[in-house]
Amino acid sequence: MKASLKGRYANEKNTAGATLVVNAGDVKLRASMSDATFVDGPSLNGLTLAVEKPGFFIVDYDVPKKDFRFQFMNTVRVAEMPLKLTYSHSRGDNRTAVEGAFMFDSANTVSANYVLGTRNCKLKYSYVHGGDTTFEQCYDWGKMAWDFAISRRVYDDVFKATYQTSNSDLALEWSRNSKFNGTFKISAYMNLAEESKNPKIIAESSWDLEI
Template sequence: MKATLKGRFDGDKATAATTLALPPAGDLRFKASATEATFTNGPSLNGLTLTLEKPGAFLVDVKPQNRDVRFQFMNSALVYDKRLSLTYTHSTSLATAVADAPPPPSRTALDCTLTVDPANKLTLSHALGSGGCRVKYSYAHGVDRLTTIEPVFDTKTNAWEFAVTRKFQGGDAVKGTYHASTKLLGLEWNKDSLAGGSFKVAASFDLSDQSKAPKLVAESTWNYEI
């Protein structure tokens, strides 16, 4: 059994989450994830998520507390020697409808990724009913492909986003992002630990209001074999 413990510090707020993954049963994987809300006032269903998946084929997430369910189906095929990957995601609630209350919204999304070659990928993401889609191009530069450039365009808002990631030997990575519509600049540093975990420190800057202090987030993840 594998256990993952994640701690996050966001401003003056600290949160924690844990995930337990049972040994594989054939092609199937089962895991349970919980946040601090699950144990704050004694064991409860708050913040608990149960997941059943077959990697590369399907995934089902269930939140028992509010009976939210997320289905995800994945498939891929070769089209003219190019890998085309499709992911269909549907989220809904199985909770009993309350009288005189509107039913909880259902959300359906489709992601399509075309891998032109190991250095070039094109991804199209569309949420049904959104009236638009997100188009992302990913280019990994260099022989070792340590630098990745990812421009994103949202056709609904006509807004651009940019991300540049640089990986280094030893597991370190630095990432910068910029959202043109909100003028938010993000910087992130990730480091893998030899002990079986990772660390992340991120900062975001609101360039539309430079009087605001940067938002800082620190996160650590530890993996254990039980």
């Protein structure tokens, strides 16, 4: 049994959450709670239950909303190269999305995401240079705009910059994943089109525990 504690600290509001995972053979049983579950005494607010078989399916149940979300994954080989397929459906908002990611080799990946019945379609190309620097460019047909990202790994640290041309949003991120000190991420967001350009700072941290 594993437990994960998470905290999120932002300019406007601080939040916290916890996740409990139980291994049951090939599947995992997961219960996720937010601070809304405990702030006014124990309640069902912010509680999500899930059943997951890694690499095959995830079924989420939002308890207060009584809403199911299904996700199915599979990998097939095309010309000896892996094609990862994902199908997801949320019953509450009747939203269905399909996604595919085709890996030409360890450095080049092309992926596409499409929400059925909408113009929400994204095509992304990712290139890994030297095993530690990743360049990504994504075209969003719904917004008719490009998004760009670059990230670099330095030991346990990852530094990432993202720019969305549709709204001139720039994001800078620093994250670390450590087996001993947990994980954390510090992000700064700013809109380059605004005059003030005051950044929004968000810090997230999590700790994994064996029970």
